[in-house]
Amino acid sequence: xxxxxxxxxxxxxxxxxxxxxxxxxxxxxxxxxxxxxxxxxxxxxxxxxxxxxxxxxxxxxxxxxxxxxxxxxxxxxxxxxxxxxxxxxxxxxxxxxxxxxxxxxxxxxxxxxxxxxxxxxxxxxxxxxxxxxxxxxxxxxxxxxxxxxxxxxxxxxxxxxxxxxxxxxxxxxxxxxxxxxxxxxxxxxxxxxxxxxxxxxxxxxxxxxxxxxxxxxxxxxxxxxxxxxxxxxxxxxxxxxxxxxxxxxxxxxxxxxxxxxxxxxxxxxxxxxxxxxxxxxxxxxxxxxxxxxxxxxxxxxxxxxxxxxxxxxxxxxxxxxxxxxxxxxxxxxxxxxxxxxxxxxxxxxxxxxxxxxxxxxxxxxxxxxxxxxxxxxxxxxxxxxxxxxxxxxxxxxxxxxxxxxxxxxxxxxxxxxxxxxxxxxxxxxxxxxxxxxxxxxxxxxxxxxxxxxxxxxxxxxxxxxxxxxxxxxxxxxxxxxxxx
RNA sequence: GCCCCCGUCGUCUAGCGGCCUAGGACGUCGCCCUCUCACGGCGGUAACGCCGGUUCAAAUCCGGUCGGGGGUACCA
Numbered sequence: 422x423x424x425x426x427x428x429x430x431x432x433x434x435x436x437x438x439x440x441x442x443x444x445x446x447x448x449x450x451x452x453x454x455x456x457x458x459x460x461x462x463x464x465x466x467x468x469x470x471x472x473x474x475x476x477x478x479x480x481x482x483x484x485x486x487x488x489x490x491x492x493x494x495x496x497x498x499x500x501x502x503x504x505x506x507x508x509x510x511x512x513x514x515x516x517x518x519x520x521x522x523x524x525x526x527x528x529x530x531x532x533x534x535x536x537x538x539x540x541x542x543x544x545x546x547x548x549x550x551x552x553x554x555x556x557x558x559x560x561x562x563x564x565x566x567x568x569x570x571x572x573x574x575x576x577x578x579x580x581x582x583x584x585x586x587x588x589x590x591x592x593x594x595x596x597x598x599x600x601x602x603x604x605x606x607x608x609x610x611x612x613x614x615x616x617x618x619x620x621x622x623x624x625x626x627x628x629x630x631x632x633x634x635x636x637x638x639x640x641x642x643x644x645x646x647x648x649x650x651x652x653x654x655x656x657x658x659x660x661x662x663x664x665x666x667x668x669x670x671x672x673x674x675x676x677x678x679x680x681x682x683x684x685x686x687x688x689x690x691x692x693x694x695x696x697x698x699x700x701x702x703x704x705x706x707x708x709x710x711x712x713x714x715x716x717x718x719x720x721x722x723x724x725x726x727x728x729x730x731x732x733x734x735x736x737x738x739x740x741x742x743x744x745x746x747x748x749x750x751x752x753x754x755x756x757x758x759x760x761x762x763x764x765x766x767x768x769x770x771x772x773x774x775x776x777x778x779x780x781x782x783x784x785x786x787x788x789x790x791x792x793x794x795x796x797x798x799x800x801x802x803x804x805x806x807x808x809x810x811x812x813x814x815x816x817x818x819x820x821x822x823x824x825x826x827x828x829x830x831x832x833x834x835x836x837x838x839x840x841x842x843x844x845x846x847x848x849x850x851x852x853x854x855x856x857x858x859x860x861x862x863x864x865x866x867x868x869x870x871x872x873x874x875x876x877x878x879x880x881x882x883x884x885x886x887x888x889x890x891x892x893x894x895x896x897x898x899x900x901x902x903x904x905x
Numbered sequence: 906g907c908c909c910c911c912g913u914c915g916u917c918u919a920g921c922g923g924c925c926u927a928g929g930a931c932g933u934c935g936c937c938c939u940c941u942c943a944c945g946g947c948g949g950u951a952a953c954g955c956c957g958g959u960u961c962a963a964a965u966c967c968g969g970u971c972g973g974g975g976g977u978a979c980c981a
Contacts, residue, residue: 599908710919740932747944870940877941
């Protein structure tokens with residue numbers, strides 16, 4: 422009988438949330454949901470210097486936007502709280518005391534400088550702690566204490582080797598002689614990540630730890646600690662580990678927080694859909710099938726198998742992310758696209774907030790023209806502003822040359838005679854006057870007209886746009902453009 | 906230095922011994938559609954790092970090598 426799956430999100434609220442963090446969360450989420458398991462959300466804010474409320478809030482906002490829900494933890498509570506490590510000091514002190522009373526750890530009085538000096542003197546190639554304080558006598562301890570030194574609590578790595586079956590990489594073995602004893606707490610008593618992360622996983626009964634590749638080499642330490650926690654009755658079981666590949670930026674470097682592409686919330690601002698971002702991120706290390714890369718999260722949950730995750734580092738490709746986002750956009754019903762576009766139109770000042778009834782109606786008519794041709798929600802604003810702008814504020818963003826002005830005049834004259842202002846009638850009148858009458862190529866004919874009416878070279882379909890704009894405004898803009 | 910991870914088109918990947926003269930997607934190039942853009946359609950480009958071994962048969966298994974990455978903290 423296997424125990425129910427329990428995974429965790431455990432971000433540190435330092436800085437703007439990174440797409441790699443989101444990818445890790447997504448895989449945890451998909452894994453848990455696939456297995457009908459639970460997700461615990463805990464905030465690892467032990468680093469007082471770097472943790473900020475802004476970052477904390479940004480992470481929660483991001484998770485909600487993406488729809489990565491959780492069952493226990495931050496904001497929802499649960500039986501293993503509190504879920505902010507900054508509020509769990511008593512828990513760590515207690516565990517540390519029990520560890521310290523056992524032989525799994527020892528007090529270490531060395532300073533970093535002393536360890537370095539010894540290594541230099543001995544010519545040793547080992548980089549970590551040298552085990553100097555492993556077997557201190559009571560007298561030696563007393564002597565150090567008499568000097569006013571306070572110890573860090575150091576974990577005593579066992580002899581032999583440590584092997585685990587990594588969920589994404591298979592069996593991995595470390596000889597513990599290559600894994601130096603490590604500190605669990607600072608000399609001032611503050612617990613370190615090396616302690617709090619495994620301890621919380623233990624107390625929160627996490628069964629599967631899916632995390633970044635950067636933590637792979639600390640796994641032997643955590644496994645050894647976990648064995649001790651199990652022995653001491655603090656942990657029930659040792660979780661399974663899986664190490665997810667890096668998300669890289671340009672070149673061969675990990676996508677760093679300094680890269681603009683790294684900031685997950687920036688994608689929302691750019692007009693990405695959560696469906697699009699998630700779908701793209703899922704592709705970084707996983708695929709649903711050999712001939713398919715657009716899918717819903719429900720489909721991902723259904724198909725996700727951690728063993729299928731590719732261990733190779735993946736480069737973040739903005740172009741492909743946008744293409745996937747565009748595909749997801751096309752999957753949405755029109756009124757949903759409208760709904761999602763609206764905040765961006767308000768933000769850009771294209772429509773008011775709240776939207777007037779007239780604008781809402783116009784938008785409903787205009788959206789069919791733009792929904793199919795935008796890849797990101799932000800693009801709707803530049804495509805639609807000509808329709809909503811006050812006439813006095815209408816501006817042409819492109820030049821119309823001399824020849825173009827003649828075309829515009831011909832268009833104006835032809836359109837003035839149109840009886841019913843409809844797309845078909847406009848189409849007919851313009852073609853008769855410009856293509857047949859002036860013998861122009863369509864491209865040459867409609868380009869200047871488009872600029873006159875919409876202000877841009879790129880716009881929704883011209884005739885439909887003019888119908889929506891209305892006869893008076895269309896003719897007025899054409900007239901205005903005739904004189905340059 | 907030592908330890909660990911990784912190695913298929915430019916990029917993300919499919920492939921888990923024969924279906925591979927290696928498939929899809931993004932990108933890119935050409936063409937078609939076309940009032941712009943976008944969509945859509947068609948076609949092209951382009952990869953198993955290298956060397957050995959196992960096998961009737963290897964992108965797939967093993968070893969080595971080269972290359973890339975990470976770790977080696979009283980950071981997380």
